[in-house]
Amino acid sequence: MADNNDAAEGTFPAYDAQAIETKWQRVWEEEDLYKTDTDPAKPKKYVLEMFPYPSGDLHMGHARNYTIGDAMARQARMRGYDVLHPMGFDAFGLPAENAAIKHNTQASKWTHQNIAQAVRTMKRMGFSYDYDRMFNTCDPEYYKWGQWMFIQMWKKGLAYRATSPVNWCPTCKTVLANEQVVEGRCWRCGSVPEKRNLSQWYLKITDYAQELLDDLDKLTGWPENVKAQQRNWIGRSEGAEIDFRLAAEDGVTPTDRKVTVFTTRADTLFGVSFMVLPPESDLAAELVAGTQYEDDFKALKAATEKVSAVDRQGSEREKHGVFTGRYVINPINGRPAPVWVADYVLMDYGTGAVMGVPCGDQRDFDFARKYGLEIAPIICEKDDPLYEELKDEKELRVRSVDWDKAMVAEGYLVQSGEFTGLKGGKHSEAVDAITAWLKEHDCGRPTVQFRLRDWLISRQRYWGNPIPMIHCDHCGDVPVPEDELPVLLPENLDLGAGDTLAEYAPFYETTCPKCGRPAKRITDTMDTFTCSSWYYLRYCDPHNDEAPFSKEAVDRWMPVDNYIGGIEHAILHLLYSRFWTKVLRDLGMVDVDEPFTNLLCQGMVKDENGDTMSKSKGNVVPPSSVIDPYGADTMRLAILFVAPPEKDFDWDPEAVAGANRFIKRAWRVVWQLVEGAEAGHVDPKALDANAKELNRVLHEMGIKCTNDFDRGQFNTAISAVMELTNAASKYVNDVDAEKRDGALCYRVAHDIVTMLAPICPHWAEELFHEALGREGSVYNEPWPEFDAAQAKSDTVEIAVQIKGKVRARINVPADAAKDELEAAAKEAVAAQLEGKDIKKVIVVPGRLVNIVAL
Template sequence: MSDVNDTNATQASRFPAYDAAAIEGKWQRIWDEKGTYKTDEDPNKPKKYVLEMFPYPSGDLHMGHARNYTIGDAMARQARMRGYDVLHPIGFDAFGLPAENAAIKHNTQAAAWTYQNMDNALATMRRMGFSYDYDRLVRTCDPEYYKWGQWMFLKMWEKGLAYRATSPVNWCPSCNTVLANEQVVEGRCWRCGSVPEKRELSQWYLKITDYAQELLDDLDKLTGWPENVKAQQRNWIGRSEGAEIDFTLADKDGVTPTDRKITVFTTRADTLFGVSFFLLPPESPLAAELVAGTECEAAFKELKEATEKVSSVDRQGSAREKHGVFTGRYVINPINGRPAPIWVADYVLMDYGTGAVMGVPCGDQRDFDFAKKYGLEIAPIICEKDDPLYDELKDERELKVTSVSWDHAMDAEGYLVQSGEFTGLKGGKHSEAVDAIIGWLSERGLGRKKVQFRLRDWLISRQRYWGNPIPMIHCDCCGDVPVPYDQLPVTLPDNLDLGAGETLAEYAPFYETTCPKCGRPAKRITDTMDTFTCSSWYYLRYCDPHNTELPFSKESVDRWMPVDNYIGGIEHAILHLLYSRFWTKVLRDLGMIDADEPFTNLLCQGMVKDHNGETMSKSKGNVVPPSSVIEPYGADTMRLVILFIAPPEKDFDWDEKAVAGANRFIKRAWSIVWQLSAGAHAGEFDARSLKGQAGELFRTLNGLGARCTSDYDRGQFNTAISAVMEIVNAASKYLNETPAEDRVLELDFRVAHDIVAILAPICPHWAEELYHEALHLEGSVYNEPWPEFDPELAKADTVEIAVQVMGKVRGHATIAADATREQTEKAALAAISEQLEGKTVRKVIVVPGKLVNVVAN
């Protein structure tokens, strides 16, 4: 055996060494020259659209980017080999506040800083060997791209989906701009972490609420999405079934009803008898009106001022102390005629329901805490039958405020008490009591069933420079007027002095214009659009990126959409993904596309963490740049370790030892392929005639190759790589234990070829070099069909089984893999015939394909 090993080691030394830098540089040049990854657009092939979420060019790429793009690249390359016509583009989400801030810091223009970063990132992408069709590159800050964002805004304006309104907004004091509700994450700005303030501003919105129900319903169609992402979207859309109930504002005497109605939304109409106070948020115009000129006004203003400094999330927290001010006014409860005092409370939000809330302290903990603090009534109106209160109040029809010793609210489940004709009915959401009370209110015109959504219209105005200008003009005579289509795009000026604080609103050459309707002097809108508008449709532009007449042709989009595999971070579960779904549905309704949903399968890749388990970020200074791996080891090693170290959806800690291990494997596989291919040639061979190590290698290739293919199809690259490693180990054993004269050269070529092919999606430069130089094949490995593996051929003709006597192994028997029970028993008894001499066989236990246990005495 040592002679064979020595011979193979000598042969290996005659093959070219693995030089990653030279090989990778060579193939990147060849791919560029030949346009290897240019999209074929072959209608005879099934399509596969593979897309990674495009990056923001805040600097060079980091390891998180590398992981995202390597996953997508492996998918795209394997899809090519599986016979798909593949669209695999890339671009940049290039507008945004960081570029503006960087321009100020470095005394440059945002465009110059952004384009330089994009050039750097593109160079890194090419060095990583990603198979992008760079001819389809999209940069959202290019006028030829953002022109169509403006065009679609105007289409939404015409459809009534874009509008301007004055309302309270989230203002980030650090970013100096407004934030959409979705951009306030856990009470803080999603970008900088500052606590937003509430301000009253005139802003532009898109009516995403028109699609709330469809956005909710269609989540059920997204069977290829992670359940946690769909759950986050369901929660954000927040559908609630309930009722709108009309309370009547009482006159200043507190009991005489006026003609003015104040409507609330509630999911618990069954608790209406328990309303002991009425709540308005500090931002409420009605609250300001009620206290104007009264002794309550000063306290109200103080509360409002304090509330503006607290985030919406914190205001709603159950543990936070509640603050309130009595307005001096009352409303009349429509179901029992009882007056309820109107309070302003900081835990009530203007954007929930109607902006007014009925206080039911017996069934809501926050209302309970508020009532206890301010000495307000707590009237029990619902409890379980085993509660002593139920026996005390079950026959009461008229409400009496009973003293309670509770230290917390009830669960608001059980049976109604003190609730007029509804006493005794089962309460709770969707209960008979809810239906009965809503029905009673509806008959009298005092309430109605209502479906409410947590989702609010998408606020897209941003008071920043580096974004897509909103294509509207304000005329004092004509109001808001759209920019004519033939004047698009409205382009950004390139000479603002951002360092001096100059803004679009202060730059007369930008905003001074004439009204398209009347020709009088008018003012261009100086807000720019939320950058999420740019990323809400970029995947459509990739389908037809050079179209100068439309954002894209319907034919091209219908060919490629929806995206088959979309890869990106879980942090985009609400913002980007929800907005993209909305945009897709709007364009469908405009007749521009057929797709209902943009992304069929979604993979949210895990985070890359440092050796301390902390997520890599530039602010922490713990980022591992791709160059730190590429320079010493090569891009293919980096790609291999990224995909091998953990399943794609799991976080992992960066491990330098794993990098070195991946490099050792890639060199070993290189050597094995060269040894197998030396003197070998393609050709047919009789698989049934393969014996010994050759037969074992062929069975291993088929069994593990089939497993590897299945793992690729499921996106489980780490286990696919494990299967390849086992094939390489089997090939090494074959080379070491088989004399040169006994090797089957056609089998050698087949194994070498298949190792190269199944590693090609992961290690592309390595694979191309071996495909040409070791296997001497023409063209590209990516024009090769994916190898076919037959699990049936992985089955051995014979198997060796253990033969036991009274539970102890006494011998072994070789039997046919498909031997019957009788054949197995016969072979086993023959194998231990000497041990059975003089004994009587009482029982034979057969475990098929594994062992036989003989009971004898």
């Protein structure tokens, strides 16, 4: 792989990436170089990339993620940290099951084949993982402890079974948690989910809703957009629950039965002109049962099941509804309000019932206009003509209005009884006053609601962690005895023939652990996000067969210091992991409140046309396409140099070629620097002008590289090394070998190698041994230290302006006085000043001299 310059030099070996990388990967493995140190005297650094799903070989998106983490881990080791840098595989899941069906094989066999290939690729890319800690979530030794933790949550009241409307994906043929319905579609396949009533297992993440929200403020090392997404998903709302009594068949006599709504706008209570229930509501079905409205209700419910939740809530979508024939009584004014069923209301908002206030809500307004329902103005701005008309009205007088759209529900209450004239709006005096009235009259209460719903973990598929529960008709749901864990997946199902756990008697037939009667094992498997919610803890103690991990191990390593992964996991994996950590803390298993201190969401790698790479599009660039012609170090360098890690970038083959040209040039410069040089003390006072400038650039760029590494800005860290390499090349080209400062040359060569070592490890290892003549591994070499005083230049370039326009640039002593700067500037532009009268000179030391001349 020699280029012309390499051949022309002739005094050092050519850069042969394939030979070098093969050599050092073998040495690293033989010497077990990346085994985790356990030196309590050192500070710890836990660097972790989100582990992959083994659907096939790794692609360039994986390569970017893992190269970022690997550079962090390697540099941390060189900075004196005890580093934990593990890797494994998120191995359960639907894609493997579907692939096994397609290829007529077992999911386990398919998964392990892909894992083996991915590991080979990881090693070929030179990643410094402690492979001794590697595990797969489909290993019984791992998923046993996931089952054990489920049972602990069951004992603590955090796991339960309930029958409720769930999101059913018709393509994946399983249920989805709310978080897995993204913009109204299945997060995995893109299908529109349907609503079905099923008995499912849940984890009570809502018990931690407030803490999950509050502790976001602790995560100062997380991107703000990730925290914002979690805040929005948790969705805390302060408001009131209001009880409307259901009216008797006469429509006006209140019964003892209540319909409770949640609202953040109790101040609009006088404007309620109807009540709305979602089509999934059991109460709605009960109210219409046996009435003239039942058929229309069933038709609406069936139609609604085919529409996504996002589309149902859209303000532009036409609303559809059915009257139930029944009424509720408004507690604050005694007026009856008709109960309707409407497709724009969701079962999982608030209490599942909504009060319709059409004057202040556009969706309610559209629904009221369509079905001829009352629209009563009860809140107006003072400059609205209606305010003057209604400001003294205590009772509703205007029963309909000729509006085109709902009003903005802000302003002052009108037609609102004793509360007329109060300022309305969220958190307003009217809200407080009416909520207090409701509480006093025992028909409402202040409350807090969350958008977050309990985590639905049941999956009706085979390739997952079995839920360790048994159902007995006599004893109910009973956990599997802990000494019988793990509940193993059978490996002889014919998935292609449609075999499922629910139909496989040898799996589900069992006896009740309590009474010994025949019982049935639960055949749902857990959402794969349960496996990825605690894997980072298992890495701390991966071979423990007595517990998920020892507390001593997690106390040493947790929390993860640097976590790297995609923004697409902002709500799913990251929220679930935070919840799981807090549960384990409350079980006394960990001491940390949060699992990840610093989060880096790397940008996506797109193809040359700017399209996101995906296997379905056929535009994936495999790492081998770069490694085969150029080597892994070139790929790593190109990935980190082309853009800041958090930014997307379009894959550019020319960027790869450019990275390869630089790596060869740096190789050549290092060899040129060490020719006749040896390690020694560099005395900055004894350096000549050329050497002094190289030494200055060394310290300036070394400081910049170090600081940029600390900030995770690898592209600018690499740029700093490039500038140093350019300065070194100039030095060896301008200064004869016998006149060069040997100690400085060796120091510069050493620092170029060590600063690039986290990024180009094979290249650096070879030069460390062969060019620098060092023993051991560059990975164990201390990170070089730099001196800010030596980075300062003796001179500085300043601009010389005439009337604000730059006319010249001059180099002057860095400590030059103002009068010296003025004199030097006038001399530099003497020709332009000839014949002009200088009126004023403005001197900004270190930056510019501006001469005002007429």
